[in-house]
Amino acid sequence: MNLSHTFLKHFDSLEDPRLTTHNLRHNLTDILVITILATICGADGWTEITEFGDAKEEWLKTFLSLPHGIPSHDTFGRVFALMNPQKFDACFSSWIKSLEVDTNNEIIAIDGKSLRGSGNKRKNEKILHLVSAWAVNNRVMLGQVKTQEKSNEIEAIPRLLNMLDISNSIVTIDAMGCQKNIALQIIEQGADYVLSLKDNQPTLHQDVANIFELGEARQFKRMLNKRKVEKVHDHGRTETRRYTLISARDPLMFQVRWPGMKGIGMLEVTRTTNNEVEKSKRFFITSLDEDIDGFMRAVRKHWSIEINLHWSLDVSFREDLNRARAGHSAQNLATVRRIALNLLTQEKTHKRGISCKRKTAGWNNKYLMEVLKMGTAQNA
Numbered sequence: 337m338n339l340s341h342t343f344l345k346h347f348d349s350l351e352d353p354r355l356t357t358h359n360l361r362h363n364l365t366d367i368l369v370i371t372i373l374a375t376i377c378g379a380d381g382w383t384e385i386t387e388f389g390d391a392k393e394e395w396l397k398t399f400l401s402l403p404h405g406i407p408s409h410d411t412f413g414r415v416f417a418l419m420n421p422q423k424f425d426a427c428f429s430s431w432i433k434s435l436e437v438d439t440n441n442e443i444i445a446i447d448g449k450s451l452r453g454s455g456n457k458r459k460n461e462k463i464l465h466l467v468s469a470w471a472v473n474n475r476v477m478l479g480q481v482k483t484q485e486k487s488n489e490i491e492a493i494p495r496l497l498n499m500l501d502i503s504n505s506i507v508t509i510d511a512m513g514c515q516k517n518i519a520l521q522i523i524e525q526g527a528d529y530v531l532s533l534k535d536n537q538p539t540l541h542q543d544v545a546n547i548f549e550l551g552e553a554r555q556f557k558r559m560l561n562k563r564k565v566e567k568v569h570d571h572g573r574t575e576t577r578r579y580t581l582i583s584a585r586d587p588l589m590f591q592v593r594w595p596g597m598k599g600i601g602m603l604e605v606t607r608t609t610n611n612e613v614e615k616s617k618r619f620f621i622t623s624l625d626e627d628i629d630g631f632m633r634a635v636r637k638h639w640s641i642e643i644n645l646h647w648s649l650d651v652s653f654r655e656d657l658n659r660a661r662a663g664h665s666a667q668n669l670a671t672v673r674r675i676a677l678n679l680l681t682q683e684k685t686h687k688r689g690i691s692c693k694r695k696t697a698g699w700n701n702k703y704l705m706e707v708l709k710m711g712t713a714q715n716a
Contacts, residue, residue, distance in 0.1 A: 342708055342709065342711055342712065343431050343434070343679075343708075343711025343712060344365075344368070344369060344372075344711070346427050346428075346430045346431040346434060347365075347368060347427045347431075348365075349427065350364065350368070350419070350423060350424060350427050351420065351423065352364040352415075353415060353418035353419045353420065354414075354415065354418065361403070361404040361407075361411075362402075362403075362404060362407040362411055363401060363403075364415070365400070365401075366400045366401060366402055366407070367407055367411070367412060367415050369400060370385065370388070370389045370396065370400070370406070370407070370412075371385055371412060371416070371672055372672055372675055372676060373388070373392075373396075373704065373708070374388035374389065375653075375672050375673060375675075375676040376676045376679060376680060376694060376697050376704065376707055376708075377694055377695075377697045377698035377704065378694045378695060378697075378698050380653070380654055380657075380658060381658065381659075381660065382409040382410075382412045382413040382660070383409045385409070385412050386406060386407070386408060386409040386412060388698075389406035389407070390406050392701075393405065393406055395701055413660070413662060413665060416660075416663075416664070416665045416668045416669060417662040417663030417664055417665040417668075418663055418664070419664060419668050420664070421482070421664045421667040421668050421671070424668055424671055425479075425480065425481075425671060428479070428671055428674070428675065429479055429499055431675075431711065432476070432477075432478055432479065432678075433501070434712075435476070435711075435712075437471055437474050437476060437478065437501075438474070439471070439501060439502060439503055439504055439505040439527075440504045440505070441473075441504065441505070441506075442471050442472065442473050442474065442504075442505040442506070443471075443472040443473065443505065443506050443508060443633065443634055443637045443638070443640075444469055444470070444471055444472070444478065444500070444502055444505045444506070444507045444508070444527070445469070445470045445472055445507075445508045445509075445637070445638045445639075445640060445641035446467065446468070446469050446470075446493060446496065446497075446507065446508070446509045446513060446641075447467070447468065447470075447509070447510060447638075447641045447642065447646070448465055448466065448467040448468070448483070448489050448492075448512070449465070449466055449468065449645075449646045449649070450463050450464070450465045451463060451464045451465075451466065451655060451656065451658070451666055451670060452656040453655075453656055453657055453658045453659050453660075453661075453666075454658075454660075454661060454666035454667075462484050464482065464484070464666050464667060464670070465482070465483045465484060465488070465489075466480045466481070466482055466483075466667075466670060467480065467481050467483060467489050467492040467493060467496055468480040468496075468641070468645060468674075469496055469497075469500055470640065470641040470644070470645045472637045472638075472640040472641075472644075475644060475681045475682070476678050476681065476682065477645060477674050477677065477678055478500050479496055479499045479500055480496070480670075480671070480674065481495050481496045481499075482667055489512045489513065490512060490513070490515055490518075493509065493513050493515075493518055494517065494518060494521055497518070497521055497522065497525060500525075502522065502525050502526070502527040503525065503526035503527060504526060504527065505527045505528070506527065506528045506529070506530060506624070506630060506633075506634045507522050507527050507528070507529045507530075508529070508530045508531075508532075508634050508635070508637075508638040509529070509531055509532065510532045510638075511531075511532045511533060511534035511535075511536050511537070512536065513531060514531040514532060514533055514534075514536065514537055514540075514621070516594055516595055518531075519531065519594050519595045519596060519597070519621075519623070520595035520596065522596070522623075523595055523596035523623060528596075528622070528623040528624050528630070529596070529621075529622060529623050530601070530620050530621075530622045530624065530631060530634040530635060530638075531620060531621050531622070532618065532619075532620055532638075533618075533619040533620060533621060540594075540621070541619060544600045544602075544619045544621070545617075545619060547582065547600065548580070548582070548600075548602050548617075548619070551580070551582065556580070556582075559582060559586055560582065560583035560585055560586040560626070561580060561581060561582045561583065561586075562580070562581045562626055562628035563578065563579065563580045563581075563628070564578075564579050564628050564629075564632060565577065565578050565579070566579075566632070572609065572610070573607060573608065573609045574607070574608045574609075575605060575606070575607050575608075576605070576606040576608075577603060577604070577605050577636075578602075578603070578604040578605075578606075579601065579602070579603055579628060579631060579632045579635070580601065580602045580604075581599050581600075581601045581622070581624070581626065581627075581628045581631050582599060582600050582601075583598065583599050583625070583626050584597055584598045584599050584600070594621055596623040597621050597622070597623060598622065598623050598624060598625040598626075599621075599622050599623075599624060599625065599626065599631075600619065600620065600621055600622070601619070601620040601621075601622055601631050601635070602617060602618070602619055602620070603617070603618045603620070603635055604616070604617050605617075605618075618635075620635065622634075644681070645677070648677055648690050649673060649674075649677065651691070652677075652689070652690040652691045652694065653673045653676070653677065653690075655670070655673060677690065678710075678711075679707050679708065679710045679711055680693045680694065680697075680707060680710075682710035682711075683706060683707045683710050685706070686703065693707070
């Protein structure tokens with residue numbers, strides 16, 4: 337197989353982090369390819385990556401140089417600890433851009449995730465936190481940025497948006513990202529937004545809650561609003577979801593002014609389980625103009641980033657259990673896992689979950705190559 341015909345060509349510019357490349361026993365491309373392939377197939381750490389290489393050495397030699405066989409687990413760990421994570425992420429971003437993901441009518445969900453195994457209290461090393469963008473319909477992670485604290489998402493989100501083409505999409509962010517500068521940036525980049533409201537914006541949250549309270553009292557009569565209801569039955573539970581969108585042109589909206597904002601939204605959920613009833617309300621601001629269907633879709637699909645990205649990383653890749661901490665290894669290995677997840681998600685012929693796909697790739701070299709080919713625009 338010619339690796340230049342795969343997504344790996346986007347990583348050719350990655351600099352070898354070792355002090356000298358003279359007389360090195362193992363080249364960087366071999367180390368990177370084995371790590372990605374092993375991670376696709378279920379390896380979770382340096383020892384398992386080396387075991388994968390040893391088991392597949394004869395096959396790997398058909399397309400890798402491997403002048404001195406498979407590197408040791410210490411070599412894998414040292415290289416990824418030294419590798420510049422920003423440059424590695426830049427290669428990742430170059431690859432994603434080459435896929436030419438269609439953002440028209442796409443929902444791009446942005447959310448953060450902590451890598452719980454990356455910190456070390458004894459050494460006063462904080463847990464690594466990554467903020468990611470997930471294209472819901474295309475089921476692909478578009479990019480990520482690092483921050484040391486969850487509270488720093490406010491600073492990280494604009495940097496992440498700068499990396500992305502979000503034109504003609506709807507960007508959804510939880511309450512942490514409900515900031516005027518973020519709303520303005522999304523509009524300036526040609527997208528719409530649906531931003532969740534909570535107590536981190538107490539005045540705005542209360543103003544919006546008051547408008548909806550008044551609307552409910554008068555049954556939304558003489559208010560510029562759109563409403564829809566959907567019912568969901570699942571595992572003995574019934575959910576009734578009532579979506580309401582009030583236009584910014586309504587006279588009551590004079591006190592709510594945000595960049596590009598054209599409406600406020602509410603989701604009221606009534607959940608019935610074994611005759612027990614729970615009710616909850618969530619509020620949003622949005623740049624969507626009386627588009628109740630778009631609002632419903634954005635609110636409903638925002639949680640795809642939790643289920644299809646974060647849950648997969650935690651359950652299928654056991655990310656929170658990984659203890660790679662030396663140097664930059666935690667962040668770089670996190671990027672490798674996201675490369676593997678993107679490739680496995682894009683492979684559509686095997687109608688199974690991610691965990692099953694990883695096992696199949698480990699058993700079947702032909703299928704593993706099919707997964708690797710998913711990294712090119714014509715196959716994605």
